[in-house]
Structures are given as C-alpha cells and as structure tokens.
Amino acid sequence: MINQENYTRIAGELAAKKVQLIAVSKTRPAGDIRTLYDLGHRDFGENYVQELADKQGQLPGDIRWHFIGHLQSNKVKYIAPFIHLIQSVDSLKLLKEINKQAVKHDREIACLLQVHIAEEETKFGFDERELETLMASDRSELAALEHIRIAGLMGMASLSADENKIKSEFKKLKSLFDRFKELREANLQFTILSMGMSSDVDMAVREGSNMVRIGSFIFGERK
Ligand SMILES: *Cc1c(COP(=O)(O)O)cnc(C)c1O
Numbered sequence: 001m002i003n004q005e006n007y008t009r010i011a012g013e014l015a016a017k018k019v020q021l022i023a024v025s026k027t028r029p030a031g032d033i034r035t036l037y038d039l040g041h042r043d044f045g046e047n048y049v050q051e052l053a054d055k056q057g058q059l060p061g062d063i064r065w066h067f068i069g070h071l072q073s074n075k076v077k078y079i080a081p082f083i084h085l086i087q088s089v090d091s092l093k094l095l096k097e098i099n100k101q102a103v104k105h106d107r108e109i110a111c112l113l114q115v116h117i118a119e120e121e122t123k124f125g126f127d128e129r130e131l132e133t134l135m136a137s138d139r140s141e142l143a144a145l146e147h148i149r150i151a152g153l154m155g156m157a158s159l160s161a162d163e164n165k166i167k168s169e170f171k172k173l174k175s176l177f178d179r180f181k182e183l184r185e186a187n188l189q190f191t192i193l194s195m196g197m198s199s200d201v202d203m204a205v206r207e208g209s210n211m212v213r214i215g216s217f218i219f220g221e222r223k
Contacts, residue, residue: 002035007218010201011041014212019205022066024197024215026051027222030058036218037063045087045213049075056082068154068213070124073097081105087112087154087194087213090124092138095145102147110149112194115176117169118158125155128176135180145187152192153177157200166200170207177208 007023014021024045025033033044037060046052047069056065064084071086073094079086080101089095089111102109113134116125126134134142142150153176157169173195181190196204196212204212216222 002032002219003217004039007036007039007041010214010217014205017205019209020192020211022068022194022211022213023218024068024213025055025219026069026215028219030055032219033059033063043084045215049078053078066213076101077104080109081107083109085110085112085151085192088114088124089150090114090126092134092141095142095148095150099145099148108147108149110151112152112154112192113150115153115155115173117155117173119160119165120158128172131176131180135183142188143185148187150188150190152190152194153180154194156197157195157204159199163203166203167207170195170200170204170209174208 011021020043022043022045023036023041026045026047033055042062043064043066045066045068046055052065052067065082067079067083067086068088071088071094076097086098086109089098095111098109098111113131114125115131116127153173155173157166160166174193177190177193192211193209194211194213195209198214198217201212201214
C-alpha cells in the first residue's frame with residue numbers, strides 16, 4: 001500500500017524546487033512499485049542486489065533503478081546490465097569493478113561517491129580524508145576508468161533528534177560537493193548531491209540537496 005496523498009504532495013513540492021525524488025522501495029512488493037509507476041514515477045531506489053534483480057525482471061524496462069545500499073564487488077555483475085545510478089560507491093576497488101562490468105556490457109555506469117557524514121560507526125562511505133586521497137593521488141587511476149561517470153556525492157545524516165547536528169552534517173557534505181564540483185574531467189563531473197530521507201528531507205533541501213531518497217513517507221513504515 002502506498003500513501004498516495006503523501007506521494008503527490010512531496011512529488012509536487014520537490015518538483016517545484018527542482019529536486020529529484022527517488023522512491024526507496026526496498027522491502028516493498030513489486031505491486032507497490034507498479035502503483036507508483038502508474039502515477040508516472042520512474043526513479044526507484046533499492047538496497048539489496050538480489051531483491052533489485054528480482055524486481056527489475058518483473059517491472060517495466062523504463063524504470064530508472066538506483067542502487068543505494070552497501071555493494072560488494074562480487075555482486076556488481078548482477079546489476080551492471082541495467083542499473084541507472086549506483087549511489088553508494090565507497091572504494092576505488094568498487095569503482096574499478098563497476099568499470100570492468102560496464103566495459104563488459106558496453107555501457108557507461110553513473111556513480112555517486114558515498115560520504116560518511118554521520119556519527120554512527122557502522123555507516124559505510126568515504127570519510128573526508130579518503131575522499132581527498134581519491135581526488136588527489138588516485139586521480140590518474142580514476143581517469144583510466146572510462147566506462148564510469150562520477151556524478152556527485154551521496155550521504156546520510158545521523159539518526160538523531162538533534163536538528164543542529166543533522167544540519168551541520170548536511171553542510172559538511174554540501175561543502176565537499178562544492179569543492180569537488182570544480183574538478184571537471186571526462187568521467188568526473190559533479191552535478192548530483194543526494195541527501196535527505198523521510199525524516200530529514202526538508203532540512204536536506206534547505207541545505208542544498210538536489211536529490212532525495214524517500215521510503216517510509218511514501219510507502220509507510222517498514223516492518
Ligand atoms: C532506506 C534508505 C532510505 C529511505 O529511508 P526512509 O526513512 O524510509 O525514507 C534512504 N537512503 C538510504 C541509503 C536508505 O538505505
């Protein structure tokens with residue numbers, strides 16, 4: 001079951017602000033995705049490779065699938081033929097594997113670098129220093145990956161009731177985005193800043209997000 005009222009409202013608000021809405025459909029049945037698809041929605045986010053591959057096989061071919069969960073290198077091959085944007089890249093090793101699979105399928109795969117901005121230890125992603133290393137000393141290795149396109153950054157703020165903390169985490173991600181946006185190379189052009197989920201979407205948009213990933217506000221609480 002989707003909450004159509006919530007969907008219509010948030011889709012309208014975000015469209016007016018030119019913020020892209022990714023409907024996070026992890027754990028939801030294909031039927032719910034179909035309902036949203038029939039309302040005209042095309043961008044969906046999934047966290048698990050197997051679940052994504054199953055749904056992709058059952059649903060219309062013009063859906064743009066976004067991978068937003070932790071991705072193991074040995075699973076890239078299952079999503080490489082069709083994935084629209086891999087938002088959760090957290091290592092150079094993974095970028096190399098995505099490039100290899102993209103070559104195999106004769107396509108370009110767009111990626112976002114996931115940045116660890118939250119306090120929680122368990123969240124994946126580059127930290128600030130690792131990102132700097134990638135953009136400086138590893139740049140020549142990056143440049144050789146001609147079948148990927150690094151289109152920006154993704155991050156998740158802390159799960160916290162402290163608005164100031166969330167705000168400062170988003171500010172940090174935005175400032176990294178602005179800094180690396182200056183770099184313009186064939187396969188590295190930052191245009192997407194993916195931040196904001198159901199609980200912090202308003203704050204994320206105020207702090208400069210242009211892509212948000214919303215699950216429970218549209219589909220209801222996950223079990
Ligand atoms: C689950 C998830 C979301 C959506 O979370 P909601 O609170 O349901 O909106 C967004 N981003 C990532 C990376 C997620 O794993």
